Amino acid sequence: MCAGDHPLFIPTDPPPVTVELDSGWTLAASGRVADAGPQISAAGYLAAAPVWHRVSRMPATVLDALQQDGTYQNVYAGTNLRDAVPQDLYLQDWWYRTTFEAPAGHSTYRLDFPGINYRAEVWLNGGLVADSSQLVGMYVDHDVDITDHVVAGGSNVLAVKVVPERAMQDVDGVELADSWYDWINSRYLGVPGNSFVPDRNAGIFKPVYLSASGAVEIGAATVNTDVHLPEADSARLNVYVTVRNNSARPARGTMRAVISRAGKPDIGVEQTVTLGPGERRELTFDPGRFAALELDRPDLWWPYTLGDPALYDLKLEFWQRDHVIDSTSTRFGVRTFRQHRDSDERFPGSGGNFYLTVNGRDFPVRGAVYTPDLLFRDDPGREDATLAYTRDLGLNMLRLESKIPGERFFERADELGIPLMVGWMCCNQWEKWEQWDDEDRAVALDSLRSQAQMLRTHPSVAVWANGSDGLPPEPLRTQYRAVLRDLHWQNAVVDTVSAQAREDWDGIHMAGPYSWRAPGYWLAGRYPATRGATAEQGDNEHIPPYASLRQFIPPDALWPIGETWYFHAGSDPRNAVLTSAQRVINRRYGPSAGAEEFARKAQLAHYESTRAQFEAFAADGSAEHKMTMYWMLNSPWPSFFGHIFDWYLRPGGAYFGAKAGLRPLSMVFDAYAGADHSAADITVTNQSASDADGLTARVRVYDLQGRIREDRTVTDVAVRAGDALTVVSLPRVARDSPVFFVRCELIAANGAVVAENVYWQSQQRDDAGDPAADRPFETRQVSWADMTALNRMPRVALQLGAERNRHGGVTVFLRNPTGRIAFFERAEILAGSGGDEILPIRYSDNYVTVFPGETVEVYATVPAGGPEPGWVRVSGYNTAAQVVPIG
Template sequence: MPQLYLKKLQQTFLLLLALVVFTNRLYAQTSYELNFGWKCAPVKEVVADGYKLSGQAFDIKSWMPATVPGTVLTTLLNNKKVPDPFYGMNNERIPDIYKTGADYYTYWFVKEFKEVATPGNQVYLNFRGVNYSCDVYLNGHKLNKELQKGMFLRFSYNITPFLNKTGSNKMAVLVHPPDVLGNANGGQGGDGTIAKNVGLQYTAGWDWIQPVRDRNTGIWDKVAIQKTGAVKINDTHVITLVPGKRLPEGVQQPAIVKVDAELSNPTNAAVSGAVVYEIAGKMVSKSVVLKPNSTVTVKLDDYTLQNPKLWWPNGYGEQYLYDVKVKFVAGKTVSDAQNLKVGVRQIQSEWNDHTGSRQIAVNGQKIFIKGGNWIISDAMLRFTDTRYDAEVRFHRDMNLNLIRIWGGSIIERPEFYDACDRYGMLVFQDLWGSGDCNGRWIDPMKLEDQWTRRKYPDDHGLFLRSAEDQIKMVRNHASLAIWCGGNEITPPEDILVALKNDILPRLDNTRWFVDYSNSEEMSRNELGGNGDGPYGIQPLSVFWQHKTYPFNSEVGSVGVGDYESLKRFIPQANMVPPVYNDDTHKNKTDSVWEYHKYIGYDTSITKYGKVKNAEDFAAKAQLVNYDQYRGLAEGFTAHMWDWYTGFIIWKTQNPWTAMRGQMYDYYLDPNACLYGLHNGSEAMHVMYNPVDGMVMLANNTFKAKRSIMLVIKAYDMAGKDSLLTQVFVDIVPASTKKILSVKKILDEMSAKEGVFLSLQLLDTDKKIFSDNLYWLPDAKGDYSGLQKMKSNGLVTTARYLQSGKVEVTLTNPQNKVVAFFNRISLVNADTKERILPAFYSDNYVSVLPGQQKKIIVDYNPALFGKNLAIDIDGWNGASNNRLINIAN
């Protein structure tokens, strides 16, 4: 089962890759990636050295095909040398590098390619990421004088003098694993020594992932050939300044654009020319003379951009991106060029004395942060533009506006930032460190004491060089908002001082730097502890009633997928639902569920009835998922700018088949967490406080909302409605407003078997723009009425609006019961398997008697064709009438 889904995902990624390569060639014919045709072999099986291996005479035909970019483990998996480590207990069948020794995963990678040097031009071999160190040979020459070390360093070699005149070239790269392998002993980051490296910490295991057996050794990021004239543009820096307080609409006052470019001239002659950039049809240039064998940074004159189209975070305005073309021109010849996408915006931050926390502003407007914590897209570093786009789009669909990149991982790839730029997701980027590995707490699982761990990594100079390089790589992205020293701990003092006083002021001085992720510089801690949490199942009242940290960098709950999701990585023999013991307060959990880090739902599932099997458990878990994340978003939003300036959910995605903290699974299949969050985080929202019964409005926009109609109704289990009130209301921008309490009447109505509460906001055209349905328990706290609901009379139709877009219409006739909690899935009509990824304007939707709802489904038509159908799985739907044909 999982291999089938992976094959489909790989087809998606390869198609987009072809499109990206084609598009890049239109604009930059001087650069291409070396993605295919690599061969590899373990070092212990190779007797030749790099000089011989990179010679034309050495035969590598019998070597194993290698995946580059990729890791050794990815190559072994793709060659069926190891089982899929994401399925069942397969990871236990793969040798761990700590036990095998480093040589087991030390590999030679060899690539043949065609390229010739032409007079007056330079040819470069560029690596964007090798884990952890390497030696590089080309045509019998060694390119690096010393071992090239650093997972987070880009390497560039001028290979012009080493290219064969015939055009046939051969490269050999010997890749070594991390210097310190780390004992995966079950602790957070194993025994902690993985943090001695400047690299990934999660690869030694965490409470959401099992160890990655090769510690992600390999040429894990892109390898490219770049051809230029005499002068090469290394890094460009674009800063935009947007003074004053702006609104998304209307004529804008000017913005300032500041550009500088780092240029290198590797030749033995001086080069005269000009640096030129173009934005909005205007050219800015500066003449320069580059000395032989020199590298300089050239600052161009500031440009005043009239009536700019601004970039805004999701929910606040458009994400407009300007094309900025930068080039170096010598005479009439373009020596090198870069094409950038630039969002015109300015990030500000200031302390909020009322909340006791930092607040973020964009273009002068304060932004209530609704964020998600992100680990990495794929635990085995299989990155693609398509997957990045899908994952970031899901975050946009959750109505979030920020993604935090956790410090035990990486500075994400530029393609991730591209997606965040498109979808309006601010990025809070940690640097490499964690409280667990780097010594914040006493931990018996760790090999060394806190004093020693506090000095990790071993090579502080490598850390700082890596930080400089990666900052340059991503600093032009509009989405990048916050730099952070590390997860729950600062880096060592000398590193911290260098970052704050030198590197960031020099390379990227327009963003807020916070020392560590739950620092009191971000959120004043009045509650004790370390400024994060709570985690796991919470009574909904907690989110509303109990004040937590005013800018919470980690707060979260559960996240088990539905049965279709579980089938992708759990063998049928292990489809055994957990059983919670009320006396011991512990879960009896199957070994595979345990291995995949199941976190307990405790008593929340049985409130919906006794669990029949794993499928029933997973279905009921979706009700809990929806309620938990809607409640979390609403509880924090209810106190925005009073208790809180933001919250960041731990966590919204998994790079492995884990069973906790995820809005969608590894295979990009969303669960009800996503849509509960989508509902609770909408910009203009009506909500219900379960503690005091108060109906409230939240306006998280820059505009006042006037003369909107609030309709409050209750529905019993037979579908009979009771109008509680219907009233016009107003609300000012960036605020919440209490309307009235309906607790007393709802307590009476729900006492016997529960009740549905419908809250709707209608605009002056009588169109519903916030529609929120709660299911309230009976007097005992159980959902007894849901357990005996009649089947609904839902009528479902579907039609193609255009290629890749389907409209699903759900109609519930009058005098019927509520059509409750319907999961819509786009599926293959023959196999009934879900189309992944697919994007739904809403899901897990309920339709009231006499109501009609329309859901839009987006997918990639190039991959899945038209042999599709819609599957409807509702709580009280007819089980024999689920598949709906799609009309043309």
């Protein structure tokens, strides 16, 4: 018998290869193509314009691709998404086509489609590889064996026919894809029920990969880490990896796992395995058999707010006769998230509120809800900017309600130390369980299996939610849990993030609100929505800064507010026409004469409400404030739907209000929200990972003329990590000033100002009414603060300067030489003297107030590779806009 005939010998292949198929793609509507799969996937087929559209960037949904090539332009401007784009794109099937070279000499070739919406046929070189009954599900990762169809060492033609999600007239979607529900305005899109874009996000929306390997192939792998608590001085690792023999003969070899991190000795373990023909098996490396997997003093992965997000590398190799047959690599973090319930039973159900610990430390969540682009556009730069803003804000978790992006997003979250909650979406077919058929049930479980397998090894992924607004029924709930268990899911699991009036709720409630609330609402301690653990709350009606507004509302529709504005609002009838936003801004700050004035006043309202939401969850420490998730972090398109920053990545009032409320150390003024409203509590909050002492708290009150009416100082303040301490009780002062300013400064022992908060307060108080009458989608104030005196503030002429600093950014100097207050000053870094703000951008602070005789410094950081900063524009509530060059 020669060596090649040995039953445990497999011929040596070249090193394994995985490549992304991201170029050379074209797209066509199937109804405009006379040919079928055998012809379209054949060499020499002419995929010519205008029937075939060149896709300049893949992955891309249908409408994204058609916008790329100019078929439809500026679809986000005005009402173009409705009026300039056919609304029946989803009623057609679509062909994607490309060619690729396959490396020679390998035993196994596969195509991986981690994201096709919703069904697909795959044709290669004239032959059908998989049909639309096999490839079903937006969130199912489709792994297709093409070994029998590929031209190894030559050119191949791939054609994928995508069948979009369909819907019948009597239901809001019949397949487990994704809608935008109330995130876009179905009323003005002309689509009843759930909101969809014209193609229903059909297409290939995640990267396509070609892999070439030996006959033995390494599959999915993960590392579970169990940190020894409470000391956190050691950890046990369990490595799980699947291996598959794709040949018709037995195969024997060695699986090797090497764990490495710079500055640490490598850890290597291996085991011998024999696989039968076609056998697939999961291998385990555990500390019981491999003592090296018991780590002493490992570098832990921490959320960035608590420490360094340390990462380890895992390399897996399958060896035969001194040759690597296949190999894979992944990264992981050594950390342990655990879920708990407190003893607070004031909310429906029992068992108290949900909360998390990480590596044995309490982890109060201060988060927001993330969304991808409305067309699921693949844009790494936008993802990076969004995650950078997340850290700049001080948010410590993002929630993804379905709309799950590609793996790169999670890799970046791992590196940046940003924890994530991921799960299925509310309200559409994912929670219409009574409409499911057998295929839906299979797709649901396959979808969970695919997403959990991708997410499980990422240290950033802290929580999986099987449901959003609803509770999955049995037996589905048990089946979901079984999938997670089989995949060794090591993170928190909840079945719903909406409190149920039953014993099986998971300790998270969803009472909103989804409309604007005055600061006193958040800080009064009377409203259930402001306590416990909540998965979404914020304001569904956000007005972007005027510079953004002009980019998507045409000039003839900018004022008065009308149909074009509503087209970009949410879909719920209570926010579809921006009722609360208009009422709040008009009642609180006075009617506006145009869009620019309205947007300027809106930033004030968004700043004070958003800041108060996060302050409320800090001011009493974490005892009753386990989790708040702002609804939402960002916008899927230029819109008025709730966001902390808009689609153009322009930070507005909500952004800097949130940033102030999320400071590690700060001072919070409670807006006289206490029981009798005669005095305000001013509290030092510590949301950092370390105790703080030797602090000085100073509180000053100014009237509208800029005169100091109260000045109090408290020394030797000490606050433990995660705690808060009330330091001043401030009576109502300056009663002759209809609006006054409360200035709170926290000063370190060396005299440096750690944090400064400026509040504008009306003598006429806000009253949000009886908590029992609170309605999440409506702003129902009983009485309103009157801030209109701000419109009559004396004008101030600031002295401005700007220079490049040693950190590569820009320092802006705002000097007030007068005896008046310069209020709500916004600095913008420009490339040219008359241009737009450079975006994305990060500022140390903004919308600042400059008190008489003082100078405020604002530090700006522009990402590398962007436009060069050249000018600074500063405008304020009572100052004229000025533009100065950067020195």
